[in-house]
Amino acid sequence: MVPLHWYLTLSAAVFMIGMFGFLTRRNIIIMFMSVELMLNAVNISLVSFSHYLQDLRGHILVFFIITVAAAEAAIGLAIIIALFRNKQTAHVDEMNEMKG
Amino acid sequence: MNSYALIPFLPLAAFVINILFGRKYLKENAHWVSIGAVAFSWVLSVMALTDVLGGNKINFDLYTWMLSGGFKVSVGFLIDQLTVVMLIVVTTCSTLIHIYSVGYMHGDSGYYRFFSYLSLFTFSMLMLVMANNFLQLYFGWEGVGLCSYFLIGYYFDKKSASDAGKKAFIVNRFGDFGFGLGIFVIFLSFGTVYYEPVFSQVGNFAEATVNFLGYDVHLMTLIALLLFCGSIGKSAQMPLHVWLPDAMEGPTPVSALIHAATMVTAGVFLVARCSPIFSLSETALMVVALTGAITSLFAATIGLVQNDLKRIIAYSTVSQLGYMFLACGVGAYTAGIFHLYTHAFFKALLFLCAGSVMHAMGGELDIQKMGGLKKYMPATYLTMLIASFSIAGVPGLAGFFSKDEILWLAYSGPSPVGKLVWLIGTLVAFLTAFYSFRLIFLTFHGKFRGTHEQEHHLHESPKTMTVPLVVLCVGAVAAGWVSIPHLLGGGAHFAEFMKPVLGHPEGHGTHAEEWLVMGISVVVGFAGIGLAYFMYMLRPELPARVTEQFSAVHRILFNKYYVDELYSFIIVRPAIWTAKNVLIGITDARIIEALVNGVPSAVAAFSSGLRKVQTGIMQHYATIMATGILIIVAVMLLR
Numbered sequence: 001m002v003p004l005h006w007y008l009t010l011s012a013a014v015f016m017i018g019m020f021g022f023l024t025r026r027n028i029i030i031m032f033m034s035v036e037l038m039l040n041a042v043n044i045s046l047v048s049f050s051h052y053l054q055d056l057r058g059h060i061l062v063f064f065i066i067t068v069a070a071a072e073a074a075i076g077l078a079i080i081i082a083l084f085r086n087k088q089t090a091h092v093d094e095m096n097e098m099k100g
Numbered sequence: 101m102n103s104y105a106l107i108p109f110l111p112l113a114a115f116v117i118n119i120l121f122g123r124k125y126l127k128e129n130a131h132w133v134s135i136g137a138v139a140f141s142w143v144l145s146v147m148a149l150t151d152v153l154g155g156n157k158i159n160f161d162l163y164t165w166m167l168s169g170g171f172k173v174s175v176g177f178l179i180d181q182l183t184v185v186m187l188i189v190v191t192t193c194s195t196l197i198h199i200y201s202v203g204y205m206h207g208d209s210g211y212y213r214f215f216s217y218l219s220l221f222t223f224s225m226l227m228l229v230m231a232n233n234f235l236q237l238y239f240g241w242e243g244v245g246l247c248s249y250f251l252i253g254y255y256f257d258k259k260s261a262s263d264a265g266k267k268a269f270i271v272n273r274f275g276d277f278g279f280g281l282g283i284f285v286i287f288l289s290f291g292t293v294y295y296e297p298v299f300s301q302v303g304n305f306a307e308a309t310v311n312f313l314g315y316d317v318h319l320m321t322l323i324a325l326l327l328f329c330g331s332i333g334k335s336a337q338m339p340l341h342v343w344l345p346d347a348m349e350g351p352t353p354v355s356a357l358i359h360a361a362t363m364v365t366a367g368v369f370l371v372a373r374c375s376p377i378f379s380l381s382e383t384a385l386m387v388v389a390l391t392g393a394i395t396s397l398f399a400a401t402i403g404l405v406q407n408d409l410k411r412i413i414a415y416s417t418v419s420q421l422g423y424m425f426l427a428c429g430v431g432a433y434t435a436g437i438f439h440l441y442t443h444a445f446f447k448a449l450l451f452l453c454a455g456s457v458m459h460a461m462g463g464e465l466d467i468q469k470m471g472g473l474k475k476y477m478p479a480t481y482l483t484m485l486i487a488s489f490s491i492a493g494v495p496g497l498a499g500f501f502s503k504d505e506i507l508w509l510a511y512s513g514p515s516p517v518g519k520l521v522w523l524i525g526t527l528v529a530f531l532t533a534f535y536s537f538r539l540i541f542l543t544f545h546g547k548f549r550g551t552h553e554q555e556h557h558l559h560e561s562p563k564t565m566t567v568p569l570v571v572l573c574v575g576a577v578a579a580g581w582v583s584i585p586h587l588l589g590g591g592a593h594f595a596e597f598m599k600p601v602l603g604h605p606e607g608h609g610t611h612a613e614e615w616l617v618m619g620i621s622v623v624v625g626f627a628g629i630g631l632a633y634f635m636y637m638l639r640p641e642l643p644a645r646v647t648e649q650f651s652a653v654h655r656i657l658f659n660k661y662y663v664d665e666l667y668s669f670i671i672v673r674p675a676i677w678t679a680k681n682v683l684i685g686i687t688d689a690r691i692i693e694a695l696v697n698g699v700p701s702a703v704a705a706f707s708s709g710l711r712k713v714q715t716g717i718m719q720h721y722a723t724i725m726a727t728g729i730l731i732i733v734a735v736m737l738l739r
């Protein structure tokens with residue numbers, strides 16, 4: 001039996017990897033993948049808590065999150081493609097039109 | 101609802117219809133609405149007259165206007181003897197002048213506008229005279245002032261006209277300020293602004309004093325004088341008379357209706373309406389009498405030398421209004437109102453005749469450029485001649501009876517200044533006769549002195565103009581017959597009729613004295629006419645020589661005692677200087693603009709620092725977000 005805190009440690013580690021990836025990388029595709037990592041880290045902790053508490057609602061929630069994440073990934077990739085077609089680059093530093 | 105409430109509201113309805121639909125739909129038919137409304141008001145007024153003659157007194161509230169604690173004002177109407185006389189005067193003159201305007205204003209581009217203002221004016225004036233409380237009186241008072249402003253500045257593309265409108269409005273503000281204060285004091289002392297409770301309680305306050313600006317003053321004197329301030333402004337008495345001659349810039353029917361027959365007499369009406377208050381203050385009465393007497397003399401002397409047809413009549417109006425105040429000031433309110441009533445007819449007639457002359461002369465107003473008009477416009481000549489006889493006090497005509505009553509009551513009444521104002525009044529009667537006939541002789545007699553073109557154009561006015569002249573002429577002759585004095589075998593019915601409202605001071609003197617006063621006033625009247633005949637008909641070279649002889653006097657009179665220049669020097673120019681240098685230069689440029697521009701530039705400076713935060717780089721935002729979350733989590737864990 002794997003104890004709960006192992007799962008949580010894994011979840012935290014994956015979340016941290018995703019976060020640092022998002023903050024440090026400049027390629028928009030890598031950043032997008034990092035976001036997915038963070039999302040899945042959260043899923044891991046949700047599932048583990050659900051298992052620990054013997055409550056199926058957590059699982060159900062995770063299914064929903066995965067579904068939404070799939071849709072979101074499709075839209076996100078579409079946006080990235082559109083962006084790339086316009087800017088000929090995937091480098092976020094060159095996309096600073098919102099600068100004040 | 102009492103049908104008399106329709107008297108003011110019919111003209112209001114006509115105003116609304118004309119102002120909304122006049123420009124597009126009614127156009128040249130705008131007058132039908134206005135004339136119909138005011139004629140119907142006239143019919144109702146005559147019904148009210150018969151009602152009041154039958155001994156009724158009508159006092160009803162239409163609806164509550166405002167209610168706040170102990171303060172209640174309603175729109176309500178009081179129809180008593182005084183009101184009914186004013187109603188007849190206002191609606192009669194208004195109807196006739198509306199009809200006259202059809203001819204006079206024919207083809208004017210603002211035809212509907214003119215009639216809608218006339219209707220609005222009639223409404224306001226009727227609200228003023230029919231009010232049963234001071235606040236509604238004040239409403240009407242300001243309403244007529246507003247219409248006067250509109251109509252003086254009717255030819256608004258002419259600078260002198262729009263200036264004259266502003267002048268009238270601003271000068272009236274001075275007087276109305278006092279009037280407003282007077283109403284405040286009445287409310288403070290009596291706790292109500294309705295006439296009836298106020299007038300029935302005045303006796304309890306006869307000796308009361310009140311602290312005003314740090315002085316203990318007699319309450320009744322204070323109220324009376326403050327109300328009289330309003331009268332001075334509205335009725336163009338010294339020192340606020342300056343606006344009325346300039347008001348002649350408006351169309352002539354307006355001069356006749358507003359600045360001769362009705363609105364300017366509102367001040368006299370106010371004094372008469374508040375006679376219970378004025379009667380309790382000898383000081384106030386004396387002020388009223390002296391103001392009236394001095395103004396009438398002052399305006400009459402100016403009238404002697406003016407050359408502008410309408411301005412001569414305007415000064416004559418100021419002078420006659422002074423006469424009415426003189427009468428009120430010696431306690432003869434009845435005589436004052438009687439003169440108001442007769443004056444309305446002959447003065448409106450004089451103005452309408454002047455309008456008819458202007459019509460023929462193509463807008464020319466200088467009487468030095470007229471002459472010999474009587475053969476071109478006989479109807480105008482005859483009616484104007486009769487009006488002038490009436491104002492000069494020729495026995496039998498309207499002006500004679502009212503003027504004689506005033507002079508007799510001034511002479512014989514109890515007022516301490518009675519004899520003095522009688523003397524001034526008699527002198528003014530002489531001057532009035534003189535300048536009225538100077539006007540007649542220069543305008544209608546002798547040779548034509550204008551251009552050839554004008555002479556060719558001369559014609560009698562259309563029927564819509566001459567018919568009102570004839571009707572008013574009947575008034576100028578016969579209006580006085582309702583109050584033939586006992587001395588001449590009449591019944592003095594007018595005075596008897598007004599007695600319940602205004603009281604009736606009996607003159608204390610012998611018949612011989614009464615004959616003497618009457619005789620003197622008739623003699624000076626004829627002397628004035630005679631002198632004018634001598635100077636302008638028999639010896640036409642004489643006026644120029646007299647002018648030369650007394651050139652200094654002539655210059656002062658011709659320049660109206662330099663009152664306008666004086667006001668310009670002590671009020672207008674300092675005000676403009678202050679406006680330019682202090683208000684624009686300092687307040688506006690330094691303070692307001694500094695504030696207005698300072699606030700946004702401070703915001704801009706602050707935000708230009710702040711906007712550096714917005715780098716546009718996504719990771720910066722994400723870092724800030726992550727840091728924020730970390731801090732929140734840390735705080736939650738460590739707490």
